[in-house]
Amino acid sequence: MNLGDSARFSNEGIKLLFWIFFFLLCSSQEARPFLVKAHEALVGATELRSLMLKMKGEVATAEDRKLAPPGVPPSFIELGRLWQAPLYEITLNFLQEKPTGDGGPSIIHSKEQQVIPIFDNLVHNGTKDDLEAEFLGSQYVIPRESCFYMSDLQQIHKMIPVKGDARFHLIVIDPPWENGSAQQKSRYPTLPNKYFLSLPVQQLAHRGGALVALWVTNREKLRNFVEKELFPAWGVKFLATFYWLKVKSDGSLICDLDLFHHKPYECILLGFCEKEGMDPRDLSRFSTVQDKRVLMSVPGDYSRKPPLEELLLEYIPGTKPARCVELFARDMRAGWYSWGNEPLHFQEMRYFQKRDADDV
Template sequence: MEHSFFDELKSFMESGIYPLLGSTVVFLDPVRLLNESYSRFTISPSAYYSRRFDSNPNGDLVREGEAENLSESKKRKRKRKPKLSDLNEREREAEKRHQDARPLLLRAHRALLEASDLLGMLSKIIDNGSSSHCRRRADEVNFVELGKLWQAPLFEMSLCSRAPNNVDEGVEFDHCVERTVIPLFNNLISNEANDDAEAKFQSSRYILPSRSCFQMSDLRQVRDLIPELAHTEGALVALWMTNREKLRIFVEKELFPAWGVTDAAIFYWMKVKPDGSLICDLDSFHHRPYECLLLGYVNVNVDSECLATHKCLRSIQVIVSVPGAHSRKPPLGKLLLEHIPGPKPAKCIELFAREMVAGWTSWGNEPLHFQDSTYFLEKEGNIAPPGGINSLGNN
């Protein structure tokens, strides 16, 4: 048994994935998963895990700067769970969904708490000796607002290419071998190298993972995009959901049918603190400690193709992790890869993206948000392999 724990921990340190109940529940370290996209840089654990949590038994979340007002705010803002008879129809349906999922979520959390070997490592994994690297700049670029300006088509960014044999540590952006200036908005920008690339916009510096591309633009016609983007030999669609019942009904009854999504499945993302406790009470009516991911297939006959081309969407039901910055979702590409139908390697795109991943296309109005260099640490003594960054033209 000890040997099994050692093997699982070793595998976790390499992959960022720790199985808790076979393949039904897994714990993720997003930092390790994201670091697979980079060669010269690493995600700073303290910058990723920048949220602060209190230690009270109810598991309420405390953000930076709020600790001194915690006791008073709890007295004023804590809401009592309403009686079932006081709920409207949608609220009752949402509560029923919660009660249906509750036994699975409790089993998943119990499995985490029983993994004492993993829990013993979490605080060290999250701190990782880099606690001084968690402050953000006050002048952080707001790409959403910039994209609304009439000047948006005129904004340009500088892209840096390094020499393949450059081994100098901490090379500054101004000492790049080659710099390319290209339009930032409504332009598909690709890093085709097997190395991280660097970009500069205004006073901020950004890190682009290898073999990735992004497009900074609005997605106003997203309802019509999925059928156009889906591969004719099959595609997997995954959509993050809040716990609002109105939105859930819209996706299940209108959006997925309009996209032609079939065989829908649901995964749960359970959010925990570094000590393994939930970020809030499981039955908190106004703030659940989990989110839902709805998944399904387009252009796939599951009955005849599922076992032949990909693994069916039944093996993972609960994903557990310590959350990062507000609304930052854990990277699930590695987990979902075996579920993707069609030719390999799979072509993957994230819509409304706020960060980039190697091998993926990131599309949205702020795909560079979490690529800011303040989220990264630079490795020492790495050699930049050959390659370059391309602008693939305006769409």
């Protein structure tokens, strides 16, 4: 289980949101039978369901303790479209530890600030601790050893590392697919499918190859587009399909499996990006990816996805730790690159709670 927690901060929502129950099924039947079987396994795991309910109570208690945010966080999407976008800056607050000088264990924390452009710029926290950042009066958490590049789709090429061995072993992509539900809720702008054909997946992939994990809805038309047009355009070969089955904190499904317009699951299509001259041992590792795996978790805020790195780690080629990037990211993970037009969306301080020194 990966809770996505940071060193000095804990994400209270993630504690419940990303409780993952992973179930392996090797079946050639349609999705419904093995999704039902996986859910039955969760229902039978009484200790796990008890823990899920307990975690729900802890999250609710933590939420009650939080103060309301001082204002509405800025819309990165809207600000990024303004002509003034290159002028906006984010303040990074680095903590430095200094001994007190009396020989005792006490530590004095001094703050060093760095002010840099927030748009079309690689913002990097190279320290081994989380840091707090400020932008237009709102506070954000930048995870340890992570960075983000906030831009529109036209600027994505600027974040491709120059050296092939500095590129990525795992590429997670969560595109804003055209979706009537997303447009109706006005949560974020969507793009026509053809726009995603230009994503530089080959250029982002490590010279030793890369595992690609693509989030898709359960629409058959979209699946066909990915397998027949999108993956070939990216130079990606299809490997397997994983399913994210959404459940409530008591273990029940968020809705019936047989609803016509709304399904309680989404799909993750896995593929590999093969590079010329890659190690045959890394290539053979891709063949071990097992099809039709089901992960279950309690969904959180709209469009937020559970983390996948722990589930995919065994298949990622190359040396560890793996270099990972998420495209169209709306949050960040320690050690990862994040690109999108709002990668700080779920990094706003109200989603986090500071840990006590003993917990750290």
